[in-house]
Amino acid sequence: MENNAQILFDKLLNNECSADEAEQLIDLLSDAEENTVYKELVLSQLALPVNKNEISDDLRKKLDLRLQQILQNETPVVVLVAKTKLAYTIRYSAAAAILIFISVGVYFGLHKKYTKQQFSQNQLYDVSPGGNKAILTLANGKKIVLTDSRNGKLAQQGSTTISKTANGEVVYLQDQSADNTTTAKTEYNMMTTPVGGQYHLTLADGTNVWLNAESSIKYPTVFSGNERKVEITGEVYFEVVHNKAMPFKVISQGQTIEVLGTHFDVMAYSDEKSIKTTLLEGSVKISDNGNTKLLIPGEQSQTTADAIKVTRDVDLEEVIAWKDGYFKFNENMESIMGKISRWYNVNVVYQVKPDAELTFSGKISRTRNLSAILKMLEFNGDVHFKIEGRRVTVMK
Numbered sequence: 001m002e003n004n005a006q007i008l009f010d011k012l013l014n015n016e017c018s019a020d021e022a023e024q025l026i027d028l029l030s031d032a033e034e035n036t037v038y039k040e041l042v043l044s045q046l047a048l049p050v051n052k053n054e055i056s057d058d059l060r061k062k063l064d065l066r067l068q069q070i071l072q073n074e075t076p077v078v079v080l081v082a083k084t085k086l087a088y089t090i091r092y093s094a095a096a097a098i099l100i101f102i103s104v105g106v107y108f109g110l111h112k113k114y115t116k117q118q119f120s121q122n123q124l125y126d127v128s129p130g131g132n133k134a135i136l137t138l139a140n141g142k143k144i145v146l147t148d149s150r151n152g153k154l155a156q157q158g159s160t161t162i163s164k165t166a167n168g169e170v171v172y173l174q175d176q177s178a179d180n181t182t183t184a185k186t187e188y189n190m191m192t193t194p195v196g197g198q199y200h201l202t203l204a205d206g207t208n209v210w211l212n213a214e215s216s217i218k219y220p221t222v223f224s225g226n227e228r229k230v231e232i233t234g235e236v237y238f239e240v241v242h243n244k245a246m247p248f249k250v251i252s253q254g255q256t257i258e259v260l261g262t263h264f265d266v267m268a269y270s271d272e273k274s275i276k277t278t279l280l281e282g283s284v285k286i287s288d289n290g291n292t293k294l295l296i297p298g299e300q301s302q303t304t305a306d307a308i309k310v311t312r313d314v315d316l317e318e319v320i321a322w323k324d325g326y327f328k329f330n331e332n333m334e335s336i337m338g339k340i341s342r343w344y345n346v347n348v349v350y351q352v353k354p355d356a357e358l359t360f361s362g363k364i365s366r367t368r369n370l371s372a373i374l375k376m377l378e379f380n381g382d383v384h385f386k387i388e389g390r391r392v393t394v395m396k
Contacts, residue, residue, distance in 0.1 A: 056170055058265045076254040127370035127387065130213055130343045132168045133197030139221065146170065146199065157221040160204050174204040186224065192216040194233070196345035198322070199201035203230075207219050207248065208239040210323045213342040214269070235267040237323045240282075255303050263329040264295075265319050271338075274309075278319045322366065327373075330361045333383060337394065346387075351395045358382060 008025040052355075068268040136144040136154070144154055146164065154162045159175040170191065193199050193211045201209040205220050211217060215234025229249040240248045241260025250257040252268035255275050262282025269276045277286055278300040286293045286301045286308055293301055293308045300314040321328035329336050333354035341348045343366060364373060374385040374392070 019076065020060075053355035127344050127346060129369065130196035130198060130345065131368055132199055134170075134191055134193045134211065136162075136170060137190045140190055141307070159163075160221045162221075166171065169200040169202065171202040172204040187221045188218055189221055190216060190218045194345075195342055204283045205243065205246075206241040210237040212236070212267075212322050232266060232268060234269055235265070235322070237263075237265045237320055239263045255286065258285045258287070259283070265323075268343075274304045277303070278314055278316065279303045280316055280320070321334070321363070325367065326363055328363050330359065332356050332359050333394065336377075337362060337392070340370070340373065340392075346370065346390045346392050348392050348394065351393060354394065 008021055016052065019061045080144065086260060110321070132147065134146045135319060136146055136242045138144070138155060139157065142155075146168075149164055151166050154164055154170070156162070161173045161175075163171050163173065165171060167171060191199060191211060192200055193213055195214045195217050197211075197213055199379075201217070203209060204220055205228060207228075209217060212235035215232065215236055217230055219230040219234055220228075222275075223246060226246060227249055228243070228246050229251065231251045233252065236250075238248075238250065238259075240259050240261050240263070244260055246260070248259045250259075250266060252266055252275055253270075255268070255277075257264070257266065257277055260281060262284060263280040263281070264282075264284055265278045266275070267277075275288075277284065277295065279295040279297050281297055283297075284295050286295065286303065288303050288308060289305070291303075291308045293310055295301060295310065297326050298316065300311045300319070302309045302311065318328040318330055322343075327339060334350075334356070337348045340346070364376065370392075371387065374387070378384055384395045386395060
């Protein structure tokens with residue numbers, strides 16, 4: 001069985017695999033779902049070209065899906081899928097495969113002619129990933145650099161205590177016995193993340209807020225009256241506590257989102273073409289310039305100066321991947337590099353404008369150094385990079 005699998009993989013590597021042989025390989029992989037030997041055999045292959053003249057699109061996708069299902073159980077591995085009109089190729093990181101070999105103490109010989117992937121001749125330097133970085137600006141103008149501040153109580157504002165937890169989050173605790181009347185002066189704080197930063201905040205009503213890189217949120221230290229209103233820039237994910245008597249409103253570049261209690265993501269970077277609001281749970285109402293749309297879970301609105309467009313069947317995992325600690329790509333190079341630029345605090349320039357038709361799909365941890373991600377992108381063979389300090393050049 002093992003020899004048959006190796007023969008079939010060799011044929012894949014040489015682009016000589018027929019439709020019948022592809023089906024045989026799928027059967028072998030299916031039988032080997034719990035067999036780590038086969039998993040490592042998959043990992044030992046750095047490229048899997050498929051004979052497009054022999055194998056149908058449906059069969060090819062079936063094979064690719066089976067390979068990816070196996071690889072999903074191996075956390076150190078990064079899978080990048082490059083899609084073009086002419087070819088469909090899955091490529092794996094040699095470095096990630098080596099990590100697997102070390103972790104299980106098993107080494108599979110790799111075919112020498114496939115292990116020497118041609119990267120850019122320019123040296124790739126390392127740039128560390130972003131992390132928990134933010135500045136808290138209090139209503140009186142005092143700034144607290146959360147990266148350097150100690151855990152515990154940070155400030156007291158009226159009936160609200162602001163604390164930093166051991167896992168690096170800021171929590172607002174409101175004294176429920178206090179008289180928070182509408183006549184009391186409302187104080188507003190602001191949390192800001194720099195390029196290469198992110199942070200988790202719990203508001204006074206218990207609403208959880210995650211800020212992506214280069215984002216901000218302005219909010220009251222205590223909620224009173226008949227609504228809860230905050231203002232944001234950049235990208236922010238909300239898990240809003242339900243309160244029918246006090247709707248929660250999010251303001252971003254003129255757009256207003258109104259909710260009672262729900263989970264949603266808002267991407268409102270100034271350099272993006274539209275404001276994207278994606279709903280995961282509950283329901284929200286989007287309003288902008290007299291236009292109004294209601295979203296249901298799985299929908300995303302794109303708000304521009306002229307209209308609000310709604311897209312259905314959105315990949316929700318991709319939208320909130322940043323909150324969960326990884327990138328999930330399914331987009332072209334310019335879009336990918338925009339995310340990388342914000343997280344790694346680098347400037348991106350292009351020698352040649354990238355082909356908008358070439359897209360990449362896959363997952364990768366946001367804790368990896370920049371050079372590792374760029375090298376993996378280079379496995380596609382259609383792009384190269386050069387890092388000079390905080391400047392990344394995308395080359396052909």
